[in-house]
Amino acid sequence: MDASTPTSKPTPERIFNTMIAFQETEALKAAIELDIFTAISDSADTPGLLATKTGASERGVRILCDFLTIRGFLTKSGGKYSLTQESAIFLNRHSPACLASMVDFLASQWSRKNFGGLTEAVRKGGTANLTGDHTKPHEEVWVNFARSMAPLTTPNAEFIAGLTGAAEGKPCKVLDIAAGHGLYGITVARRNPTAQIVAVDWPAVLEVAKENARESRVAERYATRPGSAFEVALGEGYDFVLLTNIFHHFDIATCEKLMRRVHAALKRGGKAITLEFVPNEDRVTPPMAAAFSLVMLAGTDAGDAYTFAEYEKMFRNTGFAKTTLHPVPDMPQQVLVSEK
Amino acid sequence: MDASTPTSKPTPERIFNTMIAFQETEALKAAIELDIFTAISDSADTPGLLATKTGASERGVRILCDFLTIRGFLTKSGGKYSLTQESAIFLNRHSPACLASMVDFLASQWSRKNFGGLTEAVRKGGTANLTGDHTKPHEEVWVNFARSMAPLTTPNAEFIAGLTGAAEGKPCKVLDIAAGHGLYGITVARRNPTAQIVAVDWPAVLEVAKENARESRVAERYATRPGSAFEVALGEGYDFVLLTNIFHHFDIATCEKLMRRVHAALKRGGKAITLEFVPNEDRVTPPMAAAFSLVMLAGTDAGDAYTFAEYEKMFRNTGFAKTTLHPVPDMPQQVLVSEK
Numbered sequence: 001m002d003a004s005t006p007t008s009k010p011t012p013e014r015i016f017n018t019m020i021a022f023q024e025t026e027a028l029k030a031a032i033e034l035d036i037f038t039a040i041s042d043s044a045d046t047p048g049l050l051a052t053k054t055g056a057s058e059r060g061v062r063i064l065c066d067f068l069t070i071r072g073f074l075t076k077s078g079g080k081y082s083l084t085q086e087s088a089i090f091l092n093r094h095s096p097a098c099l100a101s102m103v104d105f106l107a108s109q110w111s112r113k114n115f116g117g118l119t120e121a122v123r124k125g126g127t128a129n130l131t132g133d134h135t136k137p138h139e140e141v142w143v144n145f146a147r148s149m150a151p152l153t154t155p156n157a158e159f160i161a162g163l164t165g166a167a168e169g170k171p172c173k174v175l176d177i178a179a180g181h182g183l184y185g186i187t188v189a190r191r192n193p194t195a196q197i198v199a200v201d202w203p204a205v206l207e208v209a210k211e212n213a214r215e216s217r218v219a220e221r222y223a224t225r226p227g228s229a230f231e232v233a234l235g236e237g238y239d240f241v242l243l244t245n246i247f248h249h250f251d252i253a254t255c256e257k258l259m260r261r262v263h264a265a266l267k268r269g270g271k272a273i274t275l276e277f278v279p280n281e282d283r284v285t286p287p288m289a290a291a292f293s294l295v296m297l298a299g300t301d302a303g304d305a306y307t308f309a310e311y312e313k314m315f316r317n318t319g320f321a322k323t324t325l326h327p328v329p330d331m332p333q334q335v336l337v338s339e340k
Numbered sequence: 341m342d343a344s345t346p347t348s349k350p351t352p353e354r355i356f357n358t359m360i361a362f363q364e365t366e367a368l369k370a371a372i373e374l375d376i377f378t379a380i381s382d383s384a385d386t387p388g389l390l391a392t393k394t395g396a397s398e399r400g401v402r403i404l405c406d407f408l409t410i411r412g413f414l415t416k417s418g419g420k421y422s423l424t425q426e427s428a429i430f431l432n433r434h435s436p437a438c439l440a441s442m443v444d445f446l447a448s449q450w451s452r453k454n455f456g457g458l459t460e461a462v463r464k465g466g467t468a469n470l471t472g473d474h475t476k477p478h479e480e481v482w483v484n485f486a487r488s489m490a491p492l493t494t495p496n497a498e499f500i501a502g503l504t505g506a507a508e509g510k511p512c513k514v515l516d517i518a519a520g521h522g523l524y525g526i527t528v529a530r531r532n533p534t535a536q537i538v539a540v541d542w543p544a545v546l547e548v549a550k551e552n553a554r555e556s557r558v559a560e561r562y563a564t565r566p567g568s569a570f571e572v573a574l575g576e577g578y579d580f581v582l583l584t585n586i587f588h589h590f591d592i593a594t595c596e597k598l599m600r601r602v603h604a605a606l607k608r609g610g611k612a613i614t615l616e617f618v619p620n621e622d623r624v625t626p627p628m629a630a631a632f633s634l635v636m637l638a639g640t641d642a643g644d645a646y647t648f649a650e651y652e653k654m655f656r657n658t659g660f661a662k663t664t665l666h667p668v669p670d671m672p673q674q675v676l677v678s679e680k
Contacts, residue, residue: 010425010429011670014413019369021365028355030462060461060462063633064458066623066624071358073354085350086352107362115362119369121400122400123400290406293406297399
């Protein structure tokens, strides 16, 4: 039980810590909501100064910051708090790499409700929530996703832009399915000044993507097709179709239905580029990709983190003879490239 | 981000994992509710066998058990799951050391509600919940505590029984304040056949303590005084007063008020024995004791994990000239002994 004295005999420490792991999420969420990390970066480094800066109580701030120190998000010396290197980069809103907003989606009420019904989800084999059919619009969920999750996108988006040969600047037509914040297609457009992007998503979600396209000054090459990726006219003759974090929401038959539409929309020699959590055949490695399966059990009717063999078969069934797998450096997701 | 490739450059991995840490609690809770660990110990070791045994879906069980494997609660080989040594001891209901029931209190709706209001609690310096005055009865909370948290009691209770010199069997009168499941006083009674126990707690909570006293065959030496520890007549002439996990619920003035009543109830030479989370002066070590302060911020109006210096002063103010500190081996809590 005592975390300070490691021992080789079995202890209930990991079990106890897991039973209260939800406290960690709440503590980090509270610190982000009160913008504690930014305040410390602005030299408010004692409970008194932090209380003044954040409008919170000195006692509350002291206890929260002590907890953040215990968990390695801050350091404390002589009663003063400092940011760790990680917190300074990823939790301080002055930092361009800040990903604090992600807590709004990852620990959203929707996600908690999904996981709050996990026992029932295990019993029935799919979410206990009413929002489990992701072929249907749940715009408030996906607008929240689009507004919150952009920070984690950059390495994956740059990797995918690289796979499209964006740096060569050859004219190309790109379809971005379930575009969300739009940053995958937008990154291709930024890296390739002749690329034309067509984004598909629910209407309210595309408003976020269009904002981002304007901010990235690619709006004149950014068209949208609002609606269901299973029903809206996708157009044709695309060089690339981007399918980022979409297949895991569905069962295999639904994935194949979507991929058939993608095949029809691509020109001959065009490529479908899929970004996904792809566990190994054992389904328990690598940890982040494999663990994602539980998120799909909790939140969808029949989604999953599929293995490469499963994707390869799905894509072959829909006309793609060959699919190759490309790990994204330092990221938990992988890219699958399928040529028509 | 990739948990499988450690690197020295800063990564957002810890932050990401903390944002989704609540998922860990829900997964373990679901596994306990479905009694997965006991089922595996009974040789149901594949998703199919586990589904039959637990009445859950094969798909749900497969995904949950894969997640538990990733998190180190199970191992998986050739599609079959096995318990780890820790799970076999602490999560399998056939094991006498099973502490699965603790999740019912640690991750109770009440505790989640407390932490769900953490941002507001930091703002105001006390819980955002309406149940923050723990001098008042919140019987459903403490009955749940009494029914769920007994398994973690044994090492602390045996340690405290040792401090009372129970093995010598000298006749003694013991007052157990905020007795809860009653196991601290009951353990003294079991170790010392001449000890007489008087337990104080809310009426419904004492029913649990009485059940446990009967099960331990000490009921004839187990008396109860239902009501508030601040108001009920405690009696007098006690050799020992046990104060286990009680002071952290209150502000210092309230702690002193209680300790004055304890002083009056003890005979000269009698000892108050306090079990508590006692952080060091830095309030960030040792981790489990120091982190407990946040639980009190989230759930009480003004409770805290007090340092030894704070306890020593409180107890001196109420008539105890000297208090000594006794760490419980392998446990996060410590015992304070104060002689009248």
